[in-house]
Amino acid sequence: MNTKPILLAFLLIILLSFFELYAQTPHFIWPEGKKMAVSLTFDDARDSNLEQGLPLFDEYGVKATFFIVPSSVERNLEAWKKAAKNGHEMGNHTVEHPCSGNFVWARHKALENYTLGKMERELLDANKWIEENLDTKVMVFAYPCGQPYVGAGLYQESYVPLVARHFLAGRNWLSEAPVDPFYGDMGLLNGMEMDNKTFEELLPQITAAKENAQWLVLAGHDIGEGGRQTTTTKMLRQLIEYAQQEENGIWLAPMGEVAEYVRTTRESTADTVNIPTLIRPESNGRILLTAENGRGVGPRIEYMPDWKAFGWFTGKDQVEWEVDVPSSGRYLAVMEWSVSDKEAGKPFVFENQGQRIEGIVKPSGSWETFKTKAIGEMRLRKGYNKLVFKPKEDFGSEGALLDLKEIILQPIR
Numbered sequence: 001m002n003t004k005p006i007l008l009a010f011l012l013i014i015l016l017s018f019f020e021l022y023a024q025t026p027h028f029i030w031p032e033g034k035k036m037a038v039s040l041t042f043d044d045a046r047d048s049n050l051e052q053g054l055p056l057f058d059e060y061g062v063k064a065t066f067f068i069v070p071s072s073v074e075r076n077l078e079a080w081k082k083a084a085k086n087g088h089e090m091g092n093h094t095v096e097h098p099c100s101g102n103f104v105w106a107r108h109k110a111l112e113n114y115t116l117g118k119m120e121r122e123l124l125d126a127n128k129w130i131e132e133n134l135d136t137k138v139m140v141f142a143y144p145c146g147q148p149y150v151g152a153g154l155y156q157e158s159y160v161p162l163v164a165r166h167f168l169a170g171r172n173w174l175s176e177a178p179v180d181p182f183y184g185d186m187g188l189l190n191g192m193e194m195d196n197k198t199f200e201e202l203l204p205q206i207t208a209a210k211e212n213a214q215w216l217v218l219a220g221h222d223i224g225e226g227g228r229q230t231t232t233t234k235m236l237r238q239l240i241e242y243a244q245q246e247e248n249g250i251w252l253a254p255m256g257e258v259a260e261y262v263r264t265t266r267e268s269t270a271d272t273v274n275i276p277t278l279i280r281p282e283s284n285g286r287i288l289l290t291a292e293n294g295r296g297v298g299p300r301i302e303y304m305p306d307w308k309a310f311g312w313f314t315g316k317d318q319v320e321w322e323v324d325v326p327s328s329g330r331y332l333a334v335m336e337w338s339v340s341d342k343e344a345g346k347p348f349v350f351e352n353q354g355q356r357i358e359g360i361v362k363p364s365g366s367w368e369t370f371k372t373k374a375i376g377e378m379r380l381r382k383g384y385n386k387l388v389f390k391p392k393e394d395f396g397s398e399g400a401l402l403d404l405k406e407i408i409l410q411p412i413r
């Protein structure tokens with residue numbers, strides 16, 4: 001019996017399932033086989049954090065993140081110093097705790113009357129105070145009242161960029177979803193409320209976050225049996241015991257530690273994971289339209305991490321890139337691709353809102369050999385542009401167009 005066809009069919013099935021696998025949204029890899037991360041964070045340096053929280057965390061060997069304001073810490077400076085020395089993370093929560101003047105208690109420090117300059121000074125003052133008084137470096141921030149803006153109306157501005165500049169991560173409050181480690185903005189991480197929640201109420205969020213390999217940053221205030229803005233010791237015990245059961249696959253760690261892991265993992269996987277991203281020019285003016293930052297649209301378009309390229313298998317497949325440029329300009333488009341001699345020769349179109357470059361996919365030698373060549377000139381308008389690469393004609397569902405690694409737009413001066 002000739003086993004060759006069967007073997008070939010078998011190989012094909014393996015190959016197809018491989019492509020299927022990578023067509024899905026990439027799954028974030030947490031350390032040591034964990035399935036998700038949880039961070040416990042508490043705002044305002046309330047006394048109950050020291051009295052009720054620290055003994056409980058010590059009992060389980062858990063480290064939490066405390067977003068503190070100096071005036072509250074001063075009431076128990078030695079105890080807070082000890083907590084920091086003990087490995088709990090101390091984060092910045094500003095000096096004055098400014099919030100919207102809609103909170104009557106915040107009228108004299110209303111965000112509506114703040115400016116970015118005033119906020120930046122305050123952020124740096126709080127960092128300096130924490131570093132001098134608690135002898136620890138500040139990496140993380142939490143927005144008071146979860147309000148990431150200063151000013152009002154025509155003069156309202158986000159201060160997320162300030163937080164992004166001075167901190168590893170900033171946390172919001174009363175968010176409705178966990179942090180996705182591939183997409184979440186480090187300058188404004190979702191923070192989900194755990195005050196006055198039972199473990200049973202939080203469990204569905206944990207389960208959902210686990211399914212998507214996400215990061216649940218829980219935020220609370222007081223710690224105790226119950227009361228206003230209080231995370232209950234009962235829920236904390238149940239949550240920690242659940243997290244510490246190996247089979248539940250939870251990495252329980254302070255916000256800064258997880259943020260650092262997410263940052264470095266994003267960097268190290270950036271060229272093998274397809275995450276469509278708004279693209280901006282590099283400092284030298286070049287714009288890199290890569291397979292990693294493009295969006296595949298179509299029935300069979302595939303991002304192939306082993307080749308760091310998109311593969312085209314039908315005439316309806318296309319890749320789109322969204323680009324934001326500070327000024328309009330002309331660019332030379334340089335394409336890097338591969339194609340077998342058999343599949344070469346099909347016409348392609350590269351277009352940007354009405355303008356188009358047309359060409360023929362020239363042979364590169366083989367699917368394994370990538371070639372680089374200028375394909376034409378493209379004008380980008382100031383602001384948002386959407387660029388699309390696709391076959392010029394529908395070649396049906398047989399064959400392939402090319403494997404496309406990258407199109408570099410080089411400014412023409």
Ligand SMILES: [Zn+2]
Pocket residue numbers: 043044093097143144145
């Ligand atoms: Zn607060």
